[in-house]
Amino acid sequence: MELTIAHWMYxxxxxxxxxxxxxxxxxxxxxILMTFVVGWLYTGSxxxxxxxxxxxxxxxxxxLFHIFLIIAIMTALLHALKAIGSDxxxxxxxxxxxxxxxxxxxxxxxxxxxxxxxxxxxxxxxxIGALLIPVAIKAGxxxxxxxxxxxxxxxxxxxxxxxxxxxxxxxxxSVSGLEAGAITEKTLIMxxxxxxxxxxxxxxxxxxxxxxxxxxxxxxxxxxxQEDNLIKTDDSINSTKSQYSFLFAVLVPIVFLAIVIYxxxxxxxxxxxxxxxGAGAALIGGTAAILIIATAFAKDFKSSLEDVSxxxxxxxxxxFKVMGVVIPIAGFFFIGxxxxxxxxxxxxxxxxxxxxxxxxxxxxxxxxxxxxxxxxGILLLGMVSGLDGSGFSGLPLIGGLADAFGQTVGVDGNxxxxxxxxxxxxxxxxxxxxxxxxxxxxxxxxISVIDLVRKSFFPVIIGLTVSTIFxxxxx
Numbered sequence: 001m002e003l004t005i006a007h008w009m010y011x012x013x014x015x016x017x018x019x020x021x022x023x024x025x026x027x028x029x030x031x032i033l034m035t036f037v038v039g040w041l042y043t044g045s046x047x048x049x050x051x052x053x054x055x056x057x058x059x060x061x062x063x064l065f066h067i068f069l070i071i072a073i074m075t076a077l078l079h080a081l082k083a084i085g086s087d088x089x090x091x092x093x094x095x096x097x098x099x100x101x102x103x104x105x106x107x108x109x110x111x112x113x114x115x116x117x118x119x120x121x122x123x124x125x126x127x128i129g130a131l132l133i134p135v136a137i138k139a140g141x142x143x144x145x146x147x148x149x150x151x152x153x154x155x156x157x158x159x160x161x162x163x164x165x166x167x168x169x170x171x172x173x174s175v176s177g178l179e180a181g182a183i184t185e186k187t188l189i190m191x192x193x194x195x196x197x198x199x200x201x202x203x204x205x206x207x208x209x210x211x212x213x214x215x216x217x218x219x220x221x222x223x224x225x226q227e228d229n230l231i232k233t234d235d236s237i238n239s240t241k242s243q244y245s246f247l248f249a250v251l252v253p254i255v256f257l258a259i260v261i262y263x264x265x266x267x268x269x270x271x272x273x274x275x276x277x278g279a280g281a282a283l284i285g286g287t288a289a290i291l292i293i294a295t296a297f298a299k300d301f302k303s304s305l306e307d308v309s310x311x312x313x314x315x316x317x318x319x320f321k322v323m324g325v326v327i328p329i330a331g332f333f334f335i336g337x338x339x340x341x342x343x344x345x346x347x348x349x350x351x352x353x354x355x356x357x358x359x360x361x362x363x364x365x366x367x368x369x370x371x372x373x374x375x376x377g378i379l380l381l382g383m384v385s386g387l388d389g390s391g392f393s394g395l396p397l398i399g400g401l402a403d404a405f406g407q408t409v410g411v412d413g414n415x416x417x418x419x420x421x422x423x424x425x426x427x428x429x430x431x432x433x434x435x436x437x438x439x440x441x442x443x444x445x446x447i448s449v450i451d452l453v454r455k456s457f458f459p460v461i462i463g464l465t466v467s468t469i470f471x472x473x474x475x
Contacts, residue, residue, distance in 0.1 A: 003362055006042035010336055010355040013038060014397065017332070021387045021394065028325050031332040038335060042353065043345055055344040056331030063174055063340075064330060067167040068319045070285045071120065074165060076315030077288045078119045080295040081252065083307070084242035089249030090115075091131045098132070101140035101210030105203060108136055108149040113157055113195075117164045118256055118284075121154030122322060122437050128154075129444030138218040145206040147445040147452050151431050151438050152202065156460065157195035159391070160425040161188040164260065166281045167323075171395040172421045174330065175337040175356075176403035178413050183399075185267060186418035186475050193470055194422065194463035201459040224446050244298035252291060259283055326393055333396035356400045361408065374409050375419050375472050378402055379464065382420035386428025394424050415475050419468050426464060431456045 013034030020027045035056050040049025081087045094111050098104040111132065115124040128150060136146045161184065162168035169183040211217060263280040266272040292311055296304040334340040338354030345352065368374070378401065385394020398420035406413030430438055434449045442449035 003358060004042065004353075006038050006353065007355050007358055009034065009041055010038050011359055013332060014336075014356075017329075017394075017397070018381075018384055021385055026325070027393060028328050031329045035328070035332045035335055038332075038355070039345055043347070048346055051346065052335065052344050053328075053331075055346070056335050057327050059334050059340050059344055060174075060327045060330040063334070064171065064323075064327065066281070067165075067170050068316070068323055070165050070281050071167060071323065072312065072315035072319040073285045073288045073292070074119050074315070075123050075318045076311040077252075077292050077295075078123050079311045079314050080292045080299075080307075081248060083311075084248065084295060084299045085245040086242075086248040086252065086295070087127050088131060089245050090253065091127065094132065095135050098135045098139050100213055101136070101142075101145070102207075104136035104139040104141045105145055105149050105206070105210075108132060108141075108146055109153040109199060112150045112153040114253075116154040116158035117260075120165065121159055122440075123318065125150060125154060125437070125440050126444070129441060133444055134218060134222070137221050138215060139213045140211040140217065142206065142209045142211075143221060143445040143447050144451060144455060145202070145209065147441050147447055148202045148206070148455055149199070151441050151452060151456060152195060152198050152460070155429050155438055155441075156198065156426050156431045157191045159429045160194070160422050161191035162425075163188050164256075164263075164281070164284055168392065168395060168421055168425060170281075171326070171330070171392060172399040172402075172417050174399065175333045175340065175396045176399045176413070176417070177339075178399055178403050178417050181267070182414040183417050183421065186415055186471060187421055189475065190418055190422050190467040190471055193467040194426065194460070197463035197466050198456075198459035201462060202455070205459075221446065242299055244295075248291075248295055248298065255287060255291065256284070259287060323392065329393045330396045333400055336400060357404045357407075359404075361404070369409050371409065371411050371472055374405055374411055375416060375468055378405065378416045378420040379423040379468050382423025383427045383432075383464075385420075386424040386426070386430060387433060391425035391428030391430055394428075395421060398424060411472075412475075415471050418475070419471055422464060422467065426460055431460050 013030065016030050016034060017027045020030050032053055036049050036053050039052025040046055043049065078087065091111070094107050098107050108128070112121070112124070112128055115128065133143070133146045137143060159168070163184060166180060166184055169180040169187060172178070172183055173180040262272065263283070266274050293304070293308055296307040296311070299307060333356070335344045336354070336356035338352055338357065341347070341354065342349045342352040378398065381401065382394065382398050385398060399417045402416035402420055403413040405411065406416050427433055432453055434453045438452060439449045442452045
């Protein structure tokens with residue numbers, strides 16, 4: 001297709017969004033305005049341009065609602081478990097074995113990674129921070145070491161692959177012809193490599209700072225000035241220990257572990273039929289819904305119906321709080337896809353533009369046909385998109401570019417998308433951005449969030465570099 005002025009304005013809009021991210025500003029307004037401009041210029045109608053703003057958001061919301069729903073359900077389950085005290089029961093066994101700084105570091109990594117896979121790090125970190133950081137500090141682990149372990153394992157490893165909930169890969173594949181399942185497989189492997197490299201570097205740099213277990217260490221830490229760093233969480237669910245607390249503390253991890261094993265076998269072996277599309281996330285979500293109901297019945301049968309509604313309502317509020325701004329941003333990138341532009345612009349599918357692919361295709365002669373340059377370019381773009389402090393808003397752009405570049409330079413688009421997703425979430429999701437959710441980790445550890453980011457920088461960058469090279473060679 002011949003490039004039109006609408007194509008060039010789409011390019012301007014993409015660049016504007018990236019520049020806005022660089023200046024650490026919210027990109028919702030640029031996305032909405034450029035959706036209007038592109039729609040107006042392409043259709044030649046001011047009215048259709050205005051309609052394209054709404055149509056783009058509706059299209060994005062329709063395509064992404066399953067992501068919102070799974071986040072809401074898993075968050076609702078966490079609220080249900082909190083209500084009967086099972087969340088604390090799940091942590092107790094680990095407190096008993098955190099008897100020195102070395103084991104404490106790796107236990108924090110394991111627990112954070114496991115819980116964050118199912119509930120995402122944002123709602124999981126307050127639980128881990130409040131209950132395990134004091135134990136780790138008493139065991140001799142310095143506060144910065146505890147914060148690094150939680151940050152890298154949760155906001156880095158678990159969130160970047162998002163293997164269970166699969167919101168991130170679904171967003172990455174949403175405006176392209178890529179497969180979310182394939183991206184999930186690759187990001188799982190890459191996240192483990194990146195995390196392993198980063199954690200080993202952090203451990204060996206912090207090892208000399210680990211001290212002998214002492215109550216004095218905890219007392220000194222507790223007496224620090226908390227005003228600047230402590231993050232207080234807002235939890236409206238009243239937690240009361242139930243006679244069923246221990247039962248659900250054991251049952252829920254076992255059930256989800258069984259599902260994860262099933263999904264892994266279905267993904268990586270032929271022993272179990274493969275699960276297409278979002279079947280894995282659907283299985284998790286359906287199981288979680290049943291567990292929410294069972295937990296509410298165990299808490300108080302009389303109020304169970306109202307409790308379930310309350311948990312789900314709070315889950316939806318959390319989902320839209322963290323993901324709501326993605327809708328208008330994704331809408332702009334949806335208009336750049338030939339699969340979605342017809343319904344947004346109100347034109348026939350045969351003549352609908354694919355702005356992003358058309359632009360990349362037109363400029364392919366200027367693109368270096370070097371897989372390493374292309375891959376690290378996508379990684380860098382992903383990292384830039386993560387500067388917004390969420391890591392998710394730029395994923396549709398990353399996926400679209402990965403698909404387009406993959407077709408022009410002969411690289412697997414799913415691999416490029418996985419590389420870009422890793423960059424976006426490790427930075428913005430986040431381990432390298434001080435205005436991201438890791439501010440909560442710094443608060444619970446009572447350290448400076450700037451120090452946390454600074455200590456994370458080289459381990460994470462080295463880890464991302466190693467995993468990107470691995471992906472190009474083997475994935």
